[in-house]
Amino acid sequence: MKYITYIFIFICFAKSQSDLEIQNIEQMPLHTKILWGENGFFRQINFGPKTRKDELKLRVKMLQNHQKLALLSLGMLAYQSSLGYNIAEGDYSKLSRHRKFSTLTWSFYMTSASLSYFAPPAQKYEKRVSSMKIHRWLSYIHFAGMMAVPFLGKNISNSNDYNKALAMHKNVATITFASMSISALLTILPY
Amino acid sequence: MNRIVFVLLISVSFSQKIDITSSEIKYYGNHFLHSWIGISNKSTTTVTYDQIKKNGSVILEVPLKSFDSKVSGRDSNMLFYTDAIDYPNIKFKSSEISIVKDSVKIVGDLSFHGITKSLSTRAAINISDGFKVEGSFIINLSDFNVSRPTFMFIKIDDSIRIEYTFLAN
Numbered sequence: 001m002k003y004i005t006y007i008f009i010f011i012c013f014a015k016s017q018s019d020l021e022i023q024n025i026e027q028m029p030l031h032t033k034i035l036w037g038e039n040g041f042f043r044q045i046n047f048g049p050k051t052r053k054d055e056l057k058l059r060v061k062m063l064q065n066h067q068k069l070a071l072l073s074l075g076m077l078a079y080q081s082s083l084g085y086n087i088a089e090g091d092y093s094k095l096s097r098h099r100k101f102s103t104l105t106w107s108f109y110m111t112s113a114s115l116s117y118f119a120p121p122a123q124k125y126e127k128r129v130s131s132m133k134i135h136r137w138l139s140y141i142h143f144a145g146m147m148a149v150p151f152l153g154k155n156i157s158n159s160n161d162y163n164k165a166l167a168m169h170k171n172v173a174t175i176t177f178a179s180m181s182i183s184a185l186l187t188i189l190p191y
Numbered sequence: 192m193n194r195i196v197f198v199l200l201i202s203v204s205f206s207q208k209i210d211i212t213s214s215e216i217k218y219y220g221n222h223f224l225h226s227w228i229g230i231s232n233k234s235t236t237t238v239t240y241d242q243i244k245k246n247g248s249v250i251l252e253v254p255l256k257s258f259d260s261k262v263s264g265r266d267s268n269m270l271f272y273t274d275a276i277d278y279p280n281i282k283f284k285s286s287e288i289s290i291v292k293d294s295v296k297i298v299g300d301l302s303f304h305g306i307t308k309s310l311s312t313r314a315a316i317n318i319s320d321g322f323k324v325e326g327s328f329i330i331n332l333s334d335f336n337v338s339r340p341t342f343m344f345i346k347i348d349d350s351i352r353i354e355y356t357f358l359a360n
Contacts, residue, residue, distance in 0.1 A: 060340075067342070126263040132263070188225055188343075190227045
């Protein structure tokens, strides 16, 4: 009787464990695999919530904040773009504000990006292309852009070719802003 | 005694199990920015009907993880908000079934997110292309103590429309 009870408990446990399985785990993005995969970095250093339920709770919280900060960053980036265009047209009175505001915009953006990239894994992944998958692909473009833009901005005053350096900063900033705007718009698509 | 056994045998023989060949359960979610549909074809359904007594029973179970809304992130969120780890299935058990002409009234208990609520739905029966039963009803997430996800600072709608289609031999 004792053994039957043990077997029953084992079956129940095994069943509840299978319910926790992540669907299509092989489709998990690389950065999530590196951080939260079976042998991921956070698993190795024993960092993060103890249960899958708490992991999902943390994930939802992080993504909710990512959404709010990303929206704020997009607004700030739009303002930065308008300041940048004014400066490029010769209104240098806005240079100091453009510089000061760039740190704030960059910080908000990076916090927002971190909240998304470092979030624990979802409960389900898929092979097919969806609006959210394109949203993630575009994030690689605007993330790279946001990494480069401050250096390219600083490079304008140091460069021997002012026009070339300005064009480079402007173009990368425009691509960054455009990809971020499309990325934001994609989130409101149903599929 | 023999008479009782005979009556029992007759009633058993008329209470037949209906073989469900396929099923589709859809939920319609709404947010002021967009609407979406989650579909599951993986319900486990047992239907019996007694032609003499004109009643029967429906027992249905559908795993929450089987719903596909075409965006895995949204499905993942749904599994989180519905606490699918603790309550992995939606269950329905009928208490009363009555067929009136080409429709069937089904009354029963719907268990979702650990809460059971009484539910009444009317389904249309279509026998032109096999045996098809389809209907719909609306549930409120708040009735089942499910907190609603927020997108762009605004929560999704509380009411969720459920549509079901069953095909039987």
